[in-house]
Amino acid sequence: MPVYLLLELILVLVLFALVRVYAPERTLLAGAILGAGATALLAVNYRALLSLEFWVGLIGFVAILSALMVVIHPNPMVSILFLIVNLFCIALFYLILQAQFLAALQIIIYAGAIMVLFVFVVMLLNLKAEVGLRVAAGPQRWGALLLGAAFVALLFNAIRGRLDQAYVEPGMFDPAFGAARGLGGLLFSKYLFAFEAASVLLIAAMIGAVIMAKRQVRR
Amino acid sequence: MDPNLSQLLVESAVKIAIFFFVVMTAVAYMTLVERRVSAWIQDRQGPNRVGPFGLLQPLADGIKFLFKEEITPPHVYRPVYLLAPLLIFVPALVTFSVIPIGPAVELYGRMVRLQIADVDNGVLVILALSAMGVYGVALAGWSSNSKYSLMGGLRSSAQLISYELAMGLSIVGVLMAAGSLRLNDIIERQAEHGWNILWQFPGFLIFLTAAFAETNRLPFDLPEADTELVAGYHTEYSGMRFSMFYMAEYVNMITASALATTLYCGGYHVPGLYRLGLPPLVAALVQVLAFCVKVGFFLFVYVWVRWTLPRFRYDQLMNLGWKVLLPTALVHILWVSFVVLMDWS
Secondary structure (H helix, E strand, C coil), X not given: CHHHHHHXXXXXXXXXHHHHHHCHHHHHHHHHHHHHHHHHHHHHCHHHHHCHHHHHHHXXXXXXXXXXXXXXXXXXXXXXXXXXXXXXXXXHHHHHCXXXXXXXXXXXXXXXXHHHHHHHHHHHHCXXXXXXXXXXXXXXXXXXXXXXXXXXXXXXXXXXXXXXXXXXXXHHCCHHHHCHHHHHHHHCCCCHHHHHHHHHHHHHHHHHHHHHHHHHHHC | CCHHHHHHHHHHHHHHHHHHHHHHHHHHHHHHHHHXXXXXXXXXXXXXXXXXXXXXXXXXXXXXXXXXXXXXXXXCCHHHHHHHHHHHHHHHHHHHHHCCCCCCEEECCEEECCCCCCCCCHHHHHHHHHHHHHHHHHHHHHHXXXXXXXXXXXXXXXXXXHHHHHHHHHHHHHHHHHCCCCHHHHXXXXXXXXXXXXXXXXXXXXXXHHHHHHCCCCCCCHHHCHHHHCCHHHCCCCHHHHHHHHHHHHHHHHHHHHHHHHHHCCCCCCCCHHHHCCCHHHHHHHHHHHHHHHHHHHHHHHHHHHCCCCCCCHHHHHHHHHHHHHHHHHHHHHHHHHHHHHCCC
């Protein structure tokens, strides 16, 4: 079962992290032993490596882990790197759903252009590890916890009834659906109005940004 | 295991090994070509002592880099500092996997494409990977924690954002003409209707300029401008890690040349070859050779331009990118769409 293999690999990873935190001087030894164990696991269950379920699970795990690291890591630049990893995982999900065109765009636009701007800003402001950005105890923290719990409940409720559809059958989607032609056809026929409205909005936002930047120069 | 799948895996592994070997050898000899050609342009001798005509010089350079001490300065942010050379090197190599270097050939009873992966969205994959290359430069600059490196990284990210736009728009013309994002379709279209460079010359010029900027080559090498920034983003690197930046620059040049060949100069297509009636295997060999010659020409142009033009000033660079190349590319798209609509080509 691919899922059990995945869980075992995650267990190995957690063990390694525990050793690194509680006994840093044994990291190399633990890494060697656990790495050999993981390799043996993969060698015995090599069939699982060919199944879609294993890869979907692995990508999902990396996606969740990187998303957590974006929030947890104190260094803004490292957070950005994990966000890029996360965006890559989402692109891989698009690929699994046969939406190759969307996957490529996801990487070009989000992981490429937008994240480069993030990197640029962090470098320009020369942000070091965050100081005093942690939320102190008070109404804000309680509010955040409450809203977070509500959101988790909402997500759980949405997923609960769908566990039988957790994985996608390989032949479920039409490959032409995710190609550039199919997407372009939909954008310029069925969703033409929404598409044009979005582009007008973007142009308005761009002009607004230019005007605001100019006004500050004059001052 | 499914026999088809295992065959595919073996075939891909062989192809990857061959491509890697060829590209890395080409990189090694590009460094020699660059030094010899620059010497020729400046009326000097260049490295000519190691082996006949200096042909063993790249080997000597490689050995020297391997035995140099790797110094990691104490003030760097270590994880990112170690990651940055890989981030610039790997995407540059991977880009080559979608470029076709020849037609499909029948070998051992199988149709084999002379290309590692025949991707439907080949052009987009290339754009996506070239967008990844900037992280290597920017993060090397940031993690070095030194003012020269930081300036180099900042300049590089601004430069790449500006020129990626012009590059993408110039490629749109090619895509409209071919009606496909697949590189093989683009080459076939050029074989039938004439090379794109003949009627999309402005687009070709924009693409070439943007490619120079994306590979950080002179006249756009502001991220490492030696006269003002020591060595820019790789100031703090030494030994094998430094040479990885250096190799990545050459791999990027080769990939950009291969891309210019594929998109504008017909790829592996040789006009009038089918009239000679050669056996398919020989014809394929001629086509692969033609591809190599075309790429070699573009590589020579890279070296030629480097030793001919002086470096741009930073404001000139930005003006050229945003006020000249971008509007020209948009007008060029209009022209190409007009031609495609009237079906003139």
